[in-house]
Amino acid sequence: MCEVRVAVDPGARDAPPRVRRLHDDGTPDGPVEVLADLGGVAAIEAASAPRWVLARPRSYRRLLAAGVELGRAHDVELVEGLLVAADGHFGQPHGLAAAVARLQGRVPDPDPPLADAGPPALFDAGPAADELADVVAVHAAQQRALSTAGPGMRLLAAAESAGALVAEEMTATGLPWRADVHDRLLVELLGPRPLPGGRPAKLAALAAAVDAAFGRPVNPDSPAEVLRAFARAGHELQTTRSWEIKRIDHPAVAPLLAYKELARLHSAHGWAWLRSWVHEGRFRPEYVVGGVVSGRWATRGGGALQIPKAVRAAVRADPGWRLVVADAAQLEPRVLAALSRDHALAPGEEDLYTALAAREFGGDRAKAKLALLSAMYGQTSGGAGVLLATLRRRFPAAMAYVEDAARAGEEGRLVRSHLGRTCPPARPGHEQPAAARARGRFTRNFVVQATAAEWALVLLAELRGLLRSSGSPARLVFFQHDEVLLHTPAEAAEDTAAAVRAAATTAGRRLFGDSPVRFPMQVRVVDGYDDPPPPTNGTLVGT
DNA sequence: CGAACAGGCGCC
């Protein structure tokens, strides 16, 4: 593969953008060019659509703010993180400065806290402050490493970098969020909006009911007080988790459980959340690409990956627009089937748990799901043991795959995802048997979760590419592990849905070649995030 | 007083 690459430093308030054309191997193919403004970047993009070499995801933010969109990228800091871990070095800083230090044989300083835009020095840009030169040098070293690392790592580097573009674009676009609908939901569930810091009427009433049931004031938000109150009533609980409280017979149980559920809604996604996070009809979380060890994304602010079902009705398309809501059906077991080549585990596009239940678990879908999740998470209790024996007999290769990963973790060896994301080793202190087993559960899950995250990342990259190349007006507005939301003009909704299905198929092929394992998406074209699929439209749409 | 931790629970 030979492609044009251009390193870019978007500059800062007072510093103009600078670019430098590169060969595929990262060596410069021309001088540093100082552009008049970011329009110059847009012109290069329009003329040659290069792969842009950026320092970090935030570098793209300034371009987007100026209306400049890029097609493809190589994100130096994200790729550095992948390469440093793959090399067996962990806990190493992977900021640009640290990468430069490693190149020069110095011991890198810890990464500085996130700075805005990392402004280069205005005068006398010495080597240490010349971000463009640093980007060029580190990128060249990365290209050398990637050229020997194998096609998986090259795909991973490209997908991670594409993810950075998607993440910044989604933050800029924002998830459509109807504050009026959210407010109405809260009023229905909690009562009228209280004064700031006040307790809604429903919560106050439930707290009073809890007090009455115990015969004395008990703060339902204090686990210690609740434990003491139940102990006085003759119920010795270990914790106040709701599933444990649910099992005892006491008049305080019902109001307490209701209180906990509504209090969580109020504190996590109530009026204060709405005021903090929704502006002008959009919720704009900041996505942290590669923020999780497994390669899943994290978010900063607003708890974006935990939007409760109870408020999803507030996510609504603008008038004349629709939401395309798509999630990968049973992604992790399908990934395991492809990884382990145990194709009997995922024979087609039908619901995998239902199919397995019909064959092995007397039609009990919940049992089939528990069995598979137990295999991937390392659960052994709760009747999972019996179910696992069935899986071991029926899918020996798949079970051996996760059990090998678990053993690797217990023995302190490294495990990697399909494309080569490397799981950091255990911290010292995992010599204890219990800790080793915990480590085994972690690595067992890592191989599946990290590969599923890769599939989703490639899906995102492919989908973004499809939308761009077709000039689609649809925008990606949300991504959550195995689920994407797009906001699209109504007339483009079906094309957008088709693009999602196509991207899913391509993602499967790019990770697993001609594997027979399918990755179907459930695609809904709806007005509200909570809307069920229209009855005329099939819910399970094959790829 | 704020920082750090623990318990708990939302999502996947």
Place this chain on the structure above:
DNA sequence: AAAGGGCGCCTGTTCG
């Protein structure tokens, strides 16, 4: 029926 992989973030509690 029972409680395991990954997170972020809330409140209460304890520590410095």
